[in-house]
Amino acid sequence: MKKAMVLACALALSLFAAVGPALAGNLVVYTALEDDQIPTYLESFKKAHPDISVTIVRDSTGVVTAKLLAEKDNPVADVVWGTAATSLLILQGEELLEGYDPKGIERVLPEFKDSASPVRWVGIDAWMTAFVVNEIEMKSKNLPHPQSYENLLDPKYKGLVVMPNPASSGTGFLTVSAILQLFGEEKGWAYLDKLNENIAVYTHSGSAPAKLAGTGEYPIGISFGYRGIIQKRKGEPVATIFPKEGSGWELEANALIKKKEIKPEAKIFLDWAISDAAIAEYSKNFAIVSVPGIGSVPEGFPADPVKQMVRNDLVWAAESRERILDEWNKRYGMKETR
Amino acid sequence: MPLRSFFRHVIFLPLFAPTMMHGIGMVYLFGNKGLLTALGLRVGLYGPVGIILSEIVYTFPQAFLILLISLSTSDYRLYEAAESLGADSLRKFRTVTLPGVKYGLANAFIVSFILAFTDFGAPKVVGGNYNVLATDIYKQVIGQQNFSMGATVGILLLLPAVVAFCVEQYMRRQQGGVINARSVPYRVRPDKMRDAVAFLYCGSVAFCIVGLLGVVVFAALVKVWPYTLSPTLDHFSFRYVAGNGLETYLNSIAVAAASAVAGTLFVFCAAYLFEKTRRFSPARRVGRFLALLPLALPGLVIGLAYIFFFNRTVFPLPGGIVLPNPFRGLYGSAAILVLANVVHFLSVAFLTATTALRKLDDEFEQVGESLGVPFYRIFTAVTVPMCLPAIFEIALYFFVNAMVTISAVVFLYPPGFKLASVAIVNMTDAGDIAPAAAMSVLIVLTNIAVRAVFEGVTGSVRRRTAVWMRSEGV
Secondary structure (H helix, E strand, O other), rough: OOHHHHHHHHHHHHHHHHHHHHHOOOOEEEEEEOOOOOHHHHOOOOOOOOOOOOOOEEOOHHHHHHHHOOOOOOOOOOEEEEEEHHHHHHHHOOOOOOOOOOOOHHOOHHHOOOOOOOOOEEEEEEEEEEEEHHHHHHHHHOOOOOHHHHHHHHHHHHHOOEEOOOOOOOHHHHHHHHHHHHHHHHHHHHHHHHHHEEEEEEOOOOHHHHHHHHHHOOOOOEHHHHHHHHHOOOOOEEEEOOOOOOOOOEEEEEEEEEOOOOOOOHHHHHHHHHHHHHHHHHHHOOOOOOOOOOOOOOOOOOOOHHHHOOOOOOOHHHHHHHHHHHHHHHHOOOOOOO | OOOOOHHHHHHHHHHHOOOHHHHHHHHHHHHOOOHHHHHOOOOOOOOOOHHHHHHHHHHHHHHHHHHHHHHOOOOOOHHHHHHHHHOOOHHHHHHHHHHHHHHHHHHHHHHHHHHHHOOOOOHHHHHHOOHHHHHHHHHHHHHHHHHHHHHHHHHHHHHHHHHHHHHHHHHHOOOOOOOOOOOEEEOOOOHHHHHHHHHHHHHHHHHHHHHHHHHHHHHHEEHHHHHHHOOOOOOOOOOOOOOOOOOOOHHHHHHHHHHHHHHHHHHHHHHHHHOOOOOOHHHHHHHHHHHHHHHHHHHHHHHHHHHHHHHOOOOOOOOOOOEOOOHHHOOOOOOHHHHHHHHHHHHHOOOOHHHHHHEEEOOHHHHHHHHOOOHHHHHHHHHHHHHHHHHHHHEEEEEEEEHHHHOOOHHHOOOHHHHHHHHHHHHHHHHHHHHHHHHHHHHHHHHHHHHHHHHHHHHHHHHHHHHHHOOOOO
């Protein structure tokens, strides 16, 4: 009994001792990239820079952002990699980002990077709104797949459609903001009013609608393209449909964290993260990457993905965010469950 | 009653499983494509119904733990006395049993209420559009990065804890020690009718729990739920998912073990000092209040507060003095996870400890004092052995909770030291439900194994120290 306790105490102490120093001399990278993508990307980095050790902290966009904001006084992260640009805009507002032009920044399309010089953030790829539809359920209900936002309003889809709550999900917000930009604010809200009639549930996360569609819980999920395509690859009976009117989209972007001692390795990492080799890796998963002319469009995406994107003013979206969410909550926040 | 110890173990199963597992199980049973829904049982899972169902499962073992400790230490002499006075069983129940467990009953009620009030997992998965405070905090903090609004909602969540403390204070005045130096433990007499009813009840409870978790085990073993149900073990390899091999799993075990040891030592000593010493009464009351507080704190709040506190380099004091933060080193080490777990799960452990201690008569201390035996001798020779069952329950409680907890540690785990429970959330977020289910199954099995080891190793100790439970008093 006593021995066991001494042993356990020693274990606790050694844990404490072992993990602490591991942080020094190590590049800490915060990211919201998908777990199944990170190892392949990092392999490419290891090949180019075998001497730099990288520690990845991965979580959902919201958690990564909250963590960075909470650590503001004494940042732990050196680099943010592949995290929503709207989140980086919040960090930028808190003066948490250091301007740095990574090598080859001139190749990045202007709408994919900060307008200041040196840039405070630079995009690597974009993800877009898509409907993920369960083929088996739709067939058994004898319903056609919706092809456009307009289609979704059809009363026959009543109670079958799920979309993410824009207050908790980045995907939800980019979809709402795209609809408002696409139709204009007044018509946009009128559209969302009608869509609300057909929505069964507003989910917490942006990938949840796609997952619910995959298991047939709710056959139509408004989610993002990558999710549906991956689920299809894993064997789920889903079709991924990009709406005819165009998709809302958002960038995944990188930034350098402002801190007292900026490690030279951080800049090397950011240089690599928009290099041809890295972009080629991203392009295997994303139809749109920030440097044109690298890789080909992966299976399942529209042939000309750039055309699919609606005109999206990220800065407008970031500035109007609070106003849009307030309005959204007023209209649909207390929706009763059917 | 047959299968008694089996039921006793099954009831703790929900505590052994990550809340995500409950959520997945609920959806697979009662969701729109759920097994029971397919059989015609439509409950309308997404909304209040789903939340209530999940909370019942979630709080059941916690309330059970408190009531078990409370009931298992009742004094048989009272029943004998009641009987010789001609009381029927209903009257015995009303006048002996109920008053005896009053304290435990109130604690169980309060704990369940607060746990359900602050739980975030169930409303997230099955809440649909039904808004509760705990999900609102999440939306404010994680969705909109509005920390101050999150903190405000967090304070609202603390209100029930204040009520709980007041009730606790009131009950404390009502009930002194029940077990004293002359107590005799309760002896169960055979009664066929009662046993049959009890068996039926326990059986159905066990069936619900096993069914709920069983369906997740099943989902972990098939290819694509619910369309391709061919069996596979692929999901246990954890390649290409957030699991990162089995590393996260081993990390979790290390943290859970450390939390169990540190937590039990701390809680039991604190509870002993609060209950069995007589000086500094106001300080003890403040201490008791503080021990109850974490129950009402959402893990999210603990996690962020820890970052704010431990990650500061300096604290500016009034008068221009700057104090360097001596705890800075903890942030970014695994020790902070242990600390967070101990604080996060302090309340139920503390209540279990005080319930057990309260049952012991102060006479033991008084006798010790008058015989000139120092208090630490009484503590090690009488108190600890008599409370051993409670101590083991507390250690186990810390261990299993540390294995499954998410909300606080998700903000605190050091870079490169991910935990299995966090990996499960990441996996479900990424749509890898089957590997998430597989990891959940691993965690449940670990917790069962740890429990078994605990019981095996300590069985002999318990037999030796629980002698008083069998003989005629001490």
